[in-house]
Amino acid sequence: MLDDEVKMEQDDNFQYNGVSIYGDSVKFYLDALAFYRDLLKKDLDALSSDPDLSILLDVTKIQSPIRREVERTDRVTAWLDQQWDKDVDGLGVTTNASHGAVRFLKSVGSAYLEHLRERRNAVAGRSIASESVLSEIDRQLARFGEKLQMGVFGPATAKPLLAAAITALPKTNEPAVGAQASQPVVLGGIELLDPN
Numbered sequence: 001m002l003d004d005e006v007k008m009e010q011d012d013n014f015q016y017n018g019v020s021i022y023g024d025s026v027k028f029y030l031d032a033l034a035f036y037r038d039l040l041k042k043d044l045d046a047l048s049s050d051p052d053l054s055i056l057l058d059v060t061k062i063q064s065p066i067r068r069e070v071e072r073t074d075r076v077t078a079w080l081d082q083q084w085d086k087d088v089d090g091l092g093v094t095t096n097a098s099h100g101a102v103r104f105l106k107s108v109g110s111a112y113l114e115h116l117r118e119r120r121n122a123v124a125g126r127s128i129a130s131e132s133v134l135s136e137i138d139r140q141l142a143r144f145g146e147k148l149q150m151g152v153f154g155p156a157t158a159k160p161l162l163a164a165a166i167t168a169l170p171k172t173n174e175p176a177v178g179a180q181a182s183q184p185v186v187l188g189g190i191e192l193l194d195p196n
């Protein structure tokens with residue numbers, strides 16, 4: 001392939017055969033899907049309870065974009081959960097998947113990973129966790145970040161997600177994250193505490 005050629009991404013309907021997802025990754029994706037569904041439900045509840053906005057967008061209708069997204073999230077959750085042997089350390093799932101499903105899982109997984117990073121920084125900002133605990137959290141975050149780039153997930157681009165709260169998670173009353181909260185960058189097993 002020449003440098004100036006651009007590789008086209010697969011169509012969302014393209015089917016992968018025999019996609020393997022390890023047990024810990026299946027659990028991560030199921031947790032990410034539950035997180036995303038909760039955000040969608042909060043959006044539905046907020047719109048339903050607002051007398052003015054509920055007139056503009058009837059979220060009780062099946063055609064509601066938010067309701068369709070909840071249903072899609074539920075379908076993907078059921079699809080993964082039904083195939084999984086529920087053993088985090090087990091073989092997980094080997095399944096056929098569309099490129100669109102891979103993109104959706106990558107998007108939801110990336111959003112959830114960003115949420116977990118924000119939670120890690122909040123804990124570090126309150127100075128309630130030891131360095132060894134933060135180091136282990138960082139290792140796990142890096143591991144799941146790498147899994148989002150492996151196999152069919154690597155070249156897949158993220159799909160835009162409907163829940164706006166993912167890009168603007170509600171801020172808590174936690175103090176600002178200080179110098180202790182900076183995440184180390186792991187390069188070949190060497191932790192660089194100041195990535196700049």
